[in-house]
Amino acid sequence: EAGVAQSPRYKIIEKRQSVAFWCNPISGHATLYWYQQILGQGPKLLIQFQNNGVVDDSQLPKDRFSAERLKGVDSTLKIQPAKLEDSAVYLCASSLFGTGTEAFFGQGTRLTVV
Amino acid sequence: DAKTTQPPSMDCAEGRAANLPCNHSTISGNEYVYWYRQIHSQGPQYIIHGLKNNETNEMASLIITEDRKSSTLILPHATLRDTAVYYCIVKGGAAGNKLTFGGGTRVLVKP
Numbered sequence: 001e002a003g004v005a006q007s008p009r010y011k012i013i014e015k016r017q018s019v020a021f022w023c024n025p026i027s028g029h030a031t032l033y034w035y036q037q038i039l040g041q042g043p044k045l046l047i048q049f050q051n052n053g054v055v056d057d058s059q060l061p062k063d064r065f066s067a068e069r070l071k072g073v074d075s076t077l078k079i080q081p082a083k084l085e086d087s088a089v090y091l092c093a094s095s096l097f098g099t100g101t102e103a104f105f106g107q108g109t110r111l112t113v114v
Numbered sequence: 115d116a117k118t119t120q121p122p123s124m125d126c127a128e129g130r131a132a133n134l135p136c137n138h139s140t141i142s143g144n145e146y147v148y149w150y151r152q153i154h155s156q157g158p159q160y161i162i163h164g165l166k167n168n169e170t171n172e173m174a175s176l177i178i179t180e181d182r183k184s185s186t187l188i189l190p191h192a193t194l195r196d197t198a199v200y201y202c203i204v205k206g207g208a209a210g211n212k213l214t215f216g217g218g219t220r221v222l223v224k225p
Contacts, residue, residue: 004157031211042201042215043158056212091157093213099206100146100165103213105157 002026004106006092012112018080021109025073025094031055032069033103034077035091043091049075050097082113117141117204123220132189134219136202139183145206147178149187151198152218158201161187192223 005024013019025032030051035043046065047057051072060067064083069075079086089110095103119137126132138147148163162169162176164185169176175188189196201218205211 033213035215042199042217045212045214048212050211055210093157095211095213097211099144099211100163101211102148102160102163104160108157 004092004094004104006090006106006109008109009107010110010112012114013082015084015113016081018078019082019111020076020078021090021092021111023075023077023092023094023106025075025092026104028096029094029104030072030097031095031103032075033091033093033095034067034075035093037089037091037108039088046077079111082111084113087111087113117214118202118216120200120202120216120219122217123222125222125224126189126192128194128223128225129191132192132196132221132223134187134189134200134202134221135184136187137184138202138204141182141204142207143182145204147176147182147185148203148205148213149174149176150201150203150215151196152201153195153198158215161200163205194223194225197221197223 032049034046037043046060047067048055049069052069067077089108091108093103093105149161150158152158164176178185199218
């Protein structure tokens with residue numbers, strides 16, 4: 001079974017530029033998560049989708065971050081404009097619907113803003 | 115708003131059992147206890163989860179106390195490759211499928 005795919009693996013941009021990350025979840029997984037992980041900290045949930053609807057985006061900085069999940073499958077996370085403090089690993093995860101199901105994570109995209 | 119408390123770090127000897135504690139004193143009846151680990155530069159990896167009963171799989175065992183206010187993850191024979199940050203997470207209830215990470219326990223397996 002293919003895992004969660006993310007691209008790119010690494011990205012370096014200058015502050016005020018824009019960037020987009022892509023995630024392809026495991027086939028059939030209705031729930032998709034985006035996390036931000038700053039060095040030395042645990043992952044912080046940015047947004048959670050159920051199919052193509054947003055379940056939770058309470059910690060998404062909506063003035064600069066946006067995310068969409070077209071057709072309830074692939075998802076993109078965008079930052080525009082980027083700030084230095086956005087340097088982090090961005091993780092995507094997916095799971096089947098239900099609280100008793102495990103989530104599977106991708107390898108993440110390491111973003112460096114200079 | 116993590117609902118769990120874990121020690122920040124612990125060491126264990128290679129080949130010995132590693133017992134990782136987690137406190138979740140405010141857990142509700144329909145919330146699960148999940149364990150994930152994150153090896154350096156990788157995404158978190160699912161280990162095990164349980165609701166009320168103890169659980170065992172090929173990676174670990176999960177012991178949940180009868181009052182469900184705490185649990186212990188047991189790695190039966192720790193290897194150097196088990197060096198990682200281990201996260202205990204409470205999931206379910208009113209929060210549904212939301213998966214919230216805390217600081218985790220940094221485990222160092224020593225030869």
